[in-house]
Amino acid sequence: xxxxxxxxxxxxxxxxxxxxxxxxxxxxxxxxxxxxxxxxxxxxxxxxxxxxxxxxxxxxxxxxxxxxxxxxxxxxxxxx
Numbered sequence: 001x002x003x004x005x006x007x008x009x010x011x012x013x014x015x016x017x018x019x020x021x022x023x024x025x026x027x028x029x030x031x032x033x034x035x036x037x038x039x040x041x042x043x044x045x046x047x048x049x050x051x052x053x054x055x056x057x058x059x060x061x062x063x064x065x066x067x068x069x070x071x072x073x074x075x076x077x078x079x080x
Contacts, residue, residue: 021055028052 032046033039041049053061069075 024055 029043032043032050035046035050038046038049066075
């Protein structure tokens with residue numbers, strides 16, 4: 001659930017500064033603790049089990065999707 005919210009805002013916000021990326025990482029870290037069976041594992045172990053997409057990967061993927069849509073004339077710039 002957290003990942004989808006971060007991905008939705010990713011194209012607008014596109015955090016590039018280390019401090020902003022670290023703040024988003026803290027959100028993800030807290031969210032992984034909410035999973036009952038994983039709450040006793042450390043953060044690295046939780047990430048290994050969940051295998052979430054990295055912020056950098058999501059940014060690149062979203063950028064590529066937007067370029068594809070613009071090139072193929074299917075990009076809706078009106079925001080609808």
